[in-house]
Amino acid sequence: MEDDCHFRIPITSALRRKSPFAGLLEHMKKVKKCIEVLGEGLKEYYNGDFERFSEVARKVSKIEHEADLIKGNIRAHLPKSILMPVDKGQFQWLLREQDAILDHAENLAEMLDMRHTKIPEELREMFIEHLEKVIETVQAMEGAMRRFRILLETSFVTKERDMVKKKIHEVHRKEWEADQIKYKLTREIYKMEKKLKPMDEYHLLKIADWVDDIADHAENVADLIRSMIAR
Amino acid sequence: MITLIVAGILGFYMAWNIGSNDVANSMATAVGAKAITFKQAVIIAGVLNFVGAVFVGSHVTETIKGNIVNPDMIPSPTYMLLGFLSSLLAASFFVMLSTWREMPVSTTHSVIGAMVGFGMIEGGTACINWSKLAEVAASWVLSPIVGAILAFLVFRGIVKLIFERKSPSEAAKVVGPGIIGLTIMLITSSLLMKTNLGMMLGITIRKALLVAVICGILGMLTAMVALRKIGMKGKDEYDIVERMFRKLQIVTSCYVAFSHGANDVANAIGPVAGVFSIATTGVLNPKAEVPAFLLAIGGLGIAIGCTTWGHKVMKTLGYRITSLTNTRGFSVDFGAATTVLIASKLGLPISTSHTVVGAVIGVGLARGLDAVDLSVVKKIIATWLVTVPAAAGLSAIIFLILRTIVGG
Numbered sequence: 270m271e272d273d274c275h276f277r278i279p280i281t282s283a284l285r286r287k288s289p290f291a292g293l294l295e296h297m298k299k300v301k302k303c304i305e306v307l308g309e310g311l312k313e314y315y316n317g318d319f320e321r322f323s324e325v326a327r328k329v330s331k332i333e334h335e336a337d338l339i340k341g342n343i344r345a346h347l348p349k350s351i352l353m354p355v356d357k358g359q360f361q362w363l364l365r366e367q368d369a370i371l372d373h374a375e376n377l378a379e380m381l382d383m384r385h386t387k388i389p390e391e392l393r394e395m396f397i398e399h400l401e402k403v404i405e406t407v408q409a410m411e412g413a414m415r416r417f418r419i420l421l422e423t424s425f426v427t428k429e430r431d432m433v434k435k436k437i438h439e440v441h442r443k444e445w446e447a448d449q450i451k452y453k454l455t456r457e458i459y460k461m462e463k464k465l466k467p468m469d470e471y472h473l474l475k476i477a478d479w480v481d482d483i484a485d486h487a488e489n490v491a492d493l494i495r496s497m498i499a500r
Numbered sequence: 501m502i503t504l505i506v507a508g509i510l511g512f513y514m515a516w517n518i519g520s521n522d523v524a525n526s527m528a529t530a531v532g533a534k535a536i537t538f539k540q541a542v543i544i545a546g547v548l549n550f551v552g553a554v555f556v557g558s559h560v561t562e563t564i565k566g567n568i569v570n571p572d573m574i575p576s577p578t579y580m581l582l583g584f585l586s587s588l589l590a591a592s593f594f595v596m597l598s599t600w601r602e603m604p605v606s607t608t609h610s611v612i613g614a615m616v617g618f619g620m621i622e623g624g625t626a627c628i629n630w631s632k633l634a635e636v637a638a639s640w641v642l643s644p645i646v647g648a649i650l651a652f653l654v655f656r657g658i659v660k661l662i663f664e665r666k667s668p669s670e671a672a673k674v675v676g677p678g679i680i681g682l683t684i685m686l687i688t689s690s691l692l693m694k695t696n697l698g699m700m701l702g703i704t705i706r707k708a709l710l711v712a713v714i715c716g717i718l719g720m721l722t723a724m725v726a727l728r729k730i731g732m733k734g735k736d737e738y739d740i741v742e743r744m745f746r747k748l749q750i751v752t753s754c755y756v757a758f759s760h761g762a763n764d765v766a767n768a769i770g771p772v773a774g775v776f777s778i779a780t781t782g783v784l785n786p787k788a789e790v791p792a793f794l795l796a797i798g799g800l801g802i803a804i805g806c807t808t809w810g811h812k813v814m815k816t817l818g819y820r821i822t823s824l825t826n827t828r829g830f831s832v833d834f835g836a837a838t839t840v841l842i843a844s845k846l847g848l849p850i851s852t853s854h855t856v857v858g859a860v861i862g863v864g865l866a867r868g869l870d871a872v873d874l875s876v877v878k879k880i881i882a883t884w885l886v887t888v889p890a891a892a893g894l895s896a897i898i899f900l901i902l903r904t905i906v907g908g
Contacts, residue, residue: 288870289871290870290871348875350874350875350878351872351874352871353870353872354870419738421870423663424659429663
């Protein structure tokens with residue numbers, strides 16, 4: 270993410286009013302990092318390796334807290350009198366949705382750490398496939414945000430708008446694909462109803478839901494970017 | 501003799517204030533866009549202001565800025581002399597106060613306000629040239645608006661001609677030389693038209709225009725050759741464009757600093773020249789010869805002002821309102837410089853500070869900025885509105901005190 274900040278060399282002076290978009294990108298960096306950490310941890314979890322998951326949950330929670338501080342800072346420096354090139358209400362909402370991704374990630378990590386559920390052998394592959402799709406959705410959203418930043422730097426040229434739109438379409442596609450996998454997964458889990466203990470069954474359904482929530486919020490972020498760049 | 505020394509010191513003090521407040525006009529955008537550092541900016545501005553003041557600064561200056569006060573209504577030369585001193589002191593105080601509060605104000609307008617203050621006390625309302633004052637008031641509205649419109653158009657032009665293209669860096673190589681040529685043309689014409697330098701060389705307006713066009717074309721050709729070489733390697737397209745404008749922006753900033761020295765040194769030196777004219781000849785000459793050493797004092801004062809307190813207002817303009825990239829900074833500089841140039845050729849008393857603030861807002865309105873802090877803008881505008889009354893009041897009080905001390 271550092272490389273696309275070349276337009277504006279960061280200024281350390283505390284007196285400077287920081288650009289709200291720089292803050293947004295900083296927050297986004299945390300989202301990306303958090304999902305990376307969580308993704309690695311979840312893969313181990315799915316494979317039945319619970320040993321290090323407590324550590325992962327702790328890390329996720331820490332990143333979420335750091336992001337919260339950034340969010341608070343952006344909000345604190347966004348008084349009524351700021352004139353922005355995009356709708357300020359939408360900007361705030363975007364920030365909230367971005368933060369929701371982290372909230373869900375934290376929730377997921379904590380919940381999974383409370384009860385270590387063994388994923389049945391035959392579902393393992395599908396769970397991992399689902400997780401990967403969700404991560405791809407988040408990554409595509411992060412890409413959309415980068416292009417959005419460039420769009421702002423060029424003051425809304427058509428060419429860059431189209432690039433952002435392309436990225437947003439990608440987010441939608443990935444999210445849809447993740448949904449499809451989730452439905453298939455849910456169906457499979459129901460099929461195993463007889464075999465599994467009720468609590469395991471319940472928890473598997475929940476895991477699929479919780480992971481999918483992350484993609485949903487990533488899609489919301491993309492949608493908000495879309496409405497911010499509407500003519 | 502003592503009066504002369506006091507006047508010289510006050511003139512220097514005023515010049516120091518002008519330097520510290522107005523340096524931001526020329527350099528703030530360049531510093532905000534990181535084209536140059538703080539230190540470089542104040543040193544460049546100091547040197548250029550000095551050079552501009554001494555070599556291009558007018559040797560014949562209006563002793564009463566904008567002929568705002570009718571000197572015939574004030575019969576006593578002693579009081580006139582006191583008036584000059586008190587208005588210098590009042591204007592200096594006011595500008596220093598605003599610099600300390602980190603607000604950009606118009607030094608021209610504070611001098612005008614101070615003159616009005618003492619004129620009202622000594623000559624009554626009749627001696628004030630009200631229509632001239634109305635012109636000044638109109639420039640509060642006009643100069644930021646014109647600056648905003650020009651900066652808006654320049655920035656939209658850059659977006660349309662460069663950013664919208666398939667390859668912005670290639671487009672910049674075509675458009676860039678044109679812009680450089682235009683900038684150089686503007687600079688040359690402003691240096692030659694109706695200035696000391698132009699008069700010294702005996703250049704008429706038509707000749708000045710011709711020279712400007714030739715210089716512009718030459719600049720364009722040089723730029724075309726120079727730009728062929730730079731930055732094709734890998735880097736981001738927009739980055740190449742920004743880097744090009746970074747160089748351009750330094751040129752425009754230097755130009756604004758130079759012309760600022762040339763134009764505004766009169767604010768400090770005009771009243772001092774008035775005092776000299778009264779002290780040496782006994783009567784006030786509305787257009788007084790300015791001895792070269794006075795210009796040097798003024799230039800030095802401005803230069804020292806730049807380097808000592810220049811950072812204060814620069815912070816407000818460069819960072820507080822918004823942060824600027826190079827293309828934005830260039831648009832602001834170009835819009836503001838052009839507005840000031842046109843106005844000064846038309847003889848309108850407009851202020852560079854007002855125009856620059858207007859230009860920054862103009863770029864903001866072109867959706868070119870991340871966030872414009874309107875609360876800072878409001879504060880700045882409020883400061884402008886109180887400039888003339890505050891300077892007038894201050895100068896009236898100082899004048900009354902001086903008059904009592906001297907004893908009528």
